Amino acid sequence: MKKYILPSIKLTAVFTVILCILYPLFISFAAKLSKGEGSGEKVMLNGKAVGYKLIGQSFTAPQYFWGRPSAVGYNAAGSAGSNKGPTNTDYLKEVSNRIDTLLKYHPTLQKSEIPAEMVTASGSGLDPNISVKGAEIQAKRIATYRHLPLSKVLKLIETHTEKPLLGLFGPKKVNVLALNVALDQISK
Amino acid sequence: MQTELLGIIATFALTLVIAIPLGNYLAKVFAGKRVWTNIFSPLENLIYKIAGVNPNEQMDWKQHLKAMLTINTLWLIYGFFVLMYQDRLPLNPDGNAGMSPHLALNTIISFVVNCNLQHYSGESGVSYLTQQFIVMFLQFVSAATGIAIAISFFKAFKEKTTNKLGNFWQHFTLAITRVLLPLSIVIALVLAFNGVPASYEGKDQLTSLQGDSISVSRGPAAAMVAIKHLGTNGGGWFGANSAHPLENPSYFTNMVEAISQMIIPIAMVIAFGIFIGRRKLAWTIFGVMTIGFLLLLVPTLQSELGGNPKIAQLGITQVSGAMEGKEVRFGPTATAYWSTITTVVSTGSVNGMHDSTMPLTGLYQLLAMMINAFYGGCGVGLLNYFVYLIIAVFIAGLMVGRTPEFLGHKLEAREVKIAALVTLISPFLIMCGTALASYTFTQHGNAAWDTTPSAWLNNPNFHGFSEMLYEVTSSNANNGSGFEGLGDNNMFWNILTAIILLFGRFIPIIGPLAIAGLLAKKKYIPESAGTLKIDTKTFALMTFAIILVLNALSYFPALALGPIAEYFTMIK
DSSP states (O other), X not given: XXXXXXXXXXXXXXXXXXXXXXXXXXXXXXXXXXXXXXXXOEEXXXXXXXXXXXXXXXXXXXXXXXXXXXXXXXXXXXXXXXXXXXXXXXXHHHHHHHHHHHHHHOTTOOGGGSBGGGXXXXXXXXXXXXXXXXXXXXXXXXXXXXXXXXXXXXXXXXXXXEOOBTTTBSOOEEEHHHHHHHHHHHOO | OHHHHHHHHHHHHHHHHHHHHHHHHHHHXXXXXXXXGGGGHHHHHHHHHHHTOOTTOOOOHHHHHHHHHHHHHHHHHHHHHHHHTGGGSSOOTTOOOOOOHHHHHHHHHHHHTTOOOXXXXXXXXXXXXXXXXXXXXXXXXXXXXXXXXXXXXXXXXXXXXXXXXXOHHHHHHHIIIIIIHHHHHHHXXXXXXXXXXXXXXXXXXXXXXXXXXXXXXXXXXHHHXXXXXXXXXXXXXXXXXXXXXXXXXXXXXXXXXXXXXXHHHHHHHHHHHHHHTOHHHHHHHHHHHHHHHHHHHHHHHHHHHTOOHHHHTTTOBOSSOOOTTOOTTTHHHHHHHHHHHHHHTTOXXXXXXXXXXXXXXXXXXXXXXXXXXXXXXXXXXXXXXXXXHHHHHHHHHHHHTOOOEETTEEOOHHHHHHHHHHXXXXXXXXXXXXXXXXXXXXXXTTOOSSSOGGGSOSSOHHHHHHHHXXXXXXXXXXXXXXXTXXXXXXXXXXXXXXXXXXXXXXXXXXXXXXXXXXXXXXXXXOOOTTSOOSSSHHHHHHHHHHHHHHHHHHHHHHHIIIIIHHHHHHXX
């Protein structure tokens, strides 16, 4: 065994230098050239950072588009999903309550129009996106609270709709924070 | 909907487009042929010189195992202490605490064995130092260990009769300098330029648009996310793993991460065929693996895209599929695809929460980990498949009344015994582990422990049982994903899974290499009309049947109590 101990220690030391110091430092320096300089891209409003582009935020006020339910209340220092199983009765009750809340705030909304992601928690608890439909069902409420014409709100959703990758791969979606920042910009 | 389906088809196609030439490249590198990365050989020579090893010194299978076990033991001891005392060491901008001894034990074993179970949460459980010097370091070297042993295994079948299986240190070094590190650099850069953080800054505090104060965890994640996939490790920088928007920001990065976790396992199969000069055998193995993979993927898609019938009963139309625990930017299709690849190749990273998937999806995830040889982990997947092959050769030999032979070597009692032992150890660990946990949960639910067993489960009934079964299965398969609702950071789970992890890793490495080493030493018998051919469609079917029968017999009762029972209560 002794024959193997010294090479083990020395190889561990050499690869620690290469893999734990040189490699991540190189990536870190190179990432300085990226958009968020490797620290995450921020969203600005009136010269102030109001969040990270990729990290969803909790929106509860009626004049904002709401994001998805989150198991951790959009805590970006402790991401997690609900981990509720599909047949858990307490969980199904919770979903049912979320449906009721949505119906309460959107009196003309039909249950069948509610997209699934608006009543289910995301995997990270920080999902920044909702589907286009998820935004559209909220348009009337936003228009009322912001005193904006409905068409203008719908137009805003349309301009903020992100297409699938190369127009071919993956779902369409809307970034809730970007949409709300745009809302604040047009209705000050 | 259609774009979501197109997305996964493109992902799988690109995976093959990259993996097949990579296999060719791997075979050349380890055969010492000319490749462009030979420009790294001065660096490698320097490494050998510093470490005091002679890369040309040939080792037999026992020496390989000794070297492998020595360096792995060293990592276990060293990492255990660093994790426990990380609070007193530098690079801890968020001021995270040191680990409890049993959590440190579980964590270090979990990373050394390429499992990455993670009973801690990335944001609060580790420092930047331990993320890089322990977690990421082990993600490289545990993958390199798997590849190195697989190469020794290749060498056993390259020559007719030999006990020279190459040099472990050389295989290990080349696995890093020629494969893992260069590919990691490329992938880490792609990720960093698409939103994954890479700087060493700590948590950021700011006020949200609505006026709440929020804090955002960050850190040099890009470097780690690259190797966590390439090395089929799966341990995430953040708690939510690749569902976290900073760990997997877009559909594009999702494709990159999905591709990178599959390329080395597939490439190893291709490389095996080229290396030993039996391409047809490699393609047969690849064929069986791919059919197995698709047979798990298609029903998974069907089960997820149909949505949750219980939610449909509430009046909700689930247009794209079940959304609990999933992210909008990936959608249910890409998440279902990921859940299959991460369980077949033993990565264990997730881009959506497995605990919230449909019961049958859970069944397929469990099956994939129980079989653990449809592509399988970095290097070790092929070794697992080899054990099934040995059993298949043996049984087929009995059926047709011929002496079982494998690639020109007579298969005798000793080798078959080892293969049988390796095959039996998995159901033994999974069944006993789950039984012990279930017994403790039901009979000692109120034991006055830190976490009382009755508080372990996040879901009642059959699904609760599945949470325990999944944890144990994932440990045995060295997968690392979980039904994360399980409260697993306590003495019971930390120690139980630590033991299973060790056996689940080292027995399936030692066993196949011992068989290969023993076979290689035997006299070579040239192929004749009487030889059982193992690269035919018939034999592929035979292997597939063996895999199916062995696993069905071993696991059906447990699966019936968990996901299958839950499925029937759901559609009732």
